[in-house]
Amino acid sequence: MQNINELIDLLHLEKAETNVYIGQNYQAPWNRVFGGQVLSQALSAAYKTVPSDRFVHSMHAYFLLAGDISIPIRFEVDDVRDGGSFTTRRVVAKQNEAVIFITSISFQLKQEGFDHQIDMPNVVGPEGLKSDEDIVNKYKLFVPQNILQGIKSRPFEFRPVEKVSLMDRGTKPPFRHYWFKAKEKVEGDLSVHQKLLTYVSDYNLLTTATLPHVKGPIPKGIFMASLDHAMWFHRDFRIDEWLLYALDSPSASNTRGFTRGNIFTQHGKLVASVVQEGLIRKSKK
Template sequence: MMNNIQELIKLIELEKLSENIFLGQNYQAPWKRVFGGQVLAQSLSAATQTVDPDRMAHSMHAYFLLAGDISIPIVFEVEKIRDGGSFSTRRVVAKQNGIAIFFMSVSYQKAQEGFDHQIDMPKVEGPENLPSDEDVVKKYKLFVPNHLFEVIKTRPFEFRMVEKINIFDLKTKLPFRHFWFKANEAFEATPAVHQQLLTYVSDYNLLTTSILPHTKGPLPPKGLFMASLDHGLWFHRDFKIDEWLLYAIDSPSASNSRGFNRGNIFTQDGVLVASVVQEGVIRAGK
């Protein structure tokens, strides 16, 4: 469990073993597998430590190869692919027991002037009067597993779903989801750390959006298997993760036991700061 944002920042910082090799510990998730957002954020942290600080990550593309063992630290090996006049490229391979469980390519860029446009933020209710995930779980505590309640209570982020959650509503839903989130306390950090924390959070609620048209009720049915296959993230503009951000997610397609999901992340003022895509395995239990 993690009780505050500083514990998460420490988890993502990594131990430097050599110029291009880093060691990371694991969040002890109750589902006994390494959380995808953790290895995404740690890989970005490793790559960023090998790039000039005047260059910020603008995109990453990653593949999850094997489920990580939370009892074994992860070694991150960074390959310096290229440093050009404006862009730098890095490749990161995450390993346990010498076997690759994950790899990522990351591109960095110096700040530059250019064309600027964005889509509008969806017209949804703001976060002020919405219940938090913890409020919802408390409401339905008798129907929610204890480990889930503990996980939500100790997360370093606060989440507020726009769509109302009713545990007794057993209808299927359209594959759309909106939620507000922010760090549960204010803190000072570099823009790179805010990027790494957003990378961590970007893995929340993505894959489960693709099962909304196929499951009844807000809780995944017993026997359902879900696992992320790949993850792409683009940073568009500056942001602070200790201020409210809206994650607008949709799932355009599910087929061949895979669910495809995408999301846009906005500030409360409507500024588009990041975009995300992810595909994962979704298999119904027998």
Template structure:
């Protein structure tokens, strides 16, 4: 894909895109824009360039830069080696109006493992740093935690069905963006009900890419990395009965780690079971587990976020 085509693909949503119950574009055309967003341009050996969608907010979505950085790393690794972990730091807010340059450092190519480091750069400064490890498929011991008992995604309302006109006006920065990821809330989101007050430090959603993805395993991992930055920190806010946009909460992702345990498809339903074990010092820690519909644990996430309650 040329740079011009890539920018065009992420610049807007075509009129053919279906609309959710609240009028927001979704479905295959919107998912295709996400795939284009992750299709980085190679500008030099181990140097790639990515862009942000026209609908971006004041800063680049953390899941986007994480997904793009993982694509950059994966493009330098033999396809038979799948990513099994990533560790990343969000250093500066990303500027959605200019491209992001991803510089890949080939740390190690071993017999079984490959290690890459990626730095995302804008305006001559790093905004994000990621280390990722890839491994040849091996046999070994097997065990996994069981999936919580929750309603099936087909029995839950879509995000568009939850958004009233009042909520759409109040949370315009969240509720009006095109949705490449179909999210079904198991635990009622705080932006729907403000009367419940503090709850358990837990948030559960079903999610999947809203359409059909190509069969490239790296792409499915990168789409899940993109989606993993959605709803995770909500588990912290739920414990304190506050939410972005309605309370004076300042938040941002600080670091992010993922471990990929088993194969999966990001265009099939996965349960994202998130919880927060601790919050202190203006920061909150959240953990997440991804399960397929048959109960298989496929990935684990840990993220620390900046959370300040302003006066």
């Protein structure tokens, strides 16, 4: 799925009945439904039930079961509340009548108010940095095939700020930064860009929590699975312009890794914040 329009098509859900929508699956090389896909499709389903002048400002989700990429996903939307400024929806995703995912999403009218933000980290810009695709191509003989295919098939380009070498066998502090953007120009209003950012926000989160515990840039011998995901949208942006994902993992304990991310434009505007907790445990041999 290298073409961004293929991803946009994946987010165009089929209406089955009132407030019920069907989504197809990206055939991920790791043979499970990608969490970012379910997040963005759930947001797409909720967007179909709200007034056109309201835009998402937050969502809070739980991944309950691994999704089967061979089965379409049914998204059921509950009209929780329609207020004067805010609209709230609850979305339940199902496969074979089993609930695999739930989320609550809040939408808001655009309104004027107080405004402040933290500063963007002082890191180098995307110009001159190598993409992660360039890096894995350099070491393709040493990279597992599913990871190689997964990176090459993304419709987004990622450029890590911190130097990456597959020959580096050391552990790292739980901090890293990525520049990213869609590989092609994206048409559509803010809601389209928000859905795509929701999709891409699921990349590189859990692996940040593994940095102090694995030797080398590719986690080996570790089972990982997202448990929950929360996201806040602060300001307007474009997904086809460079964005910085500043990631850190404050804690790992009791087989869970916790990671935060702030997303900035190249000009330093904070546009979104993300948190995720996931399962990280040694694989059973």
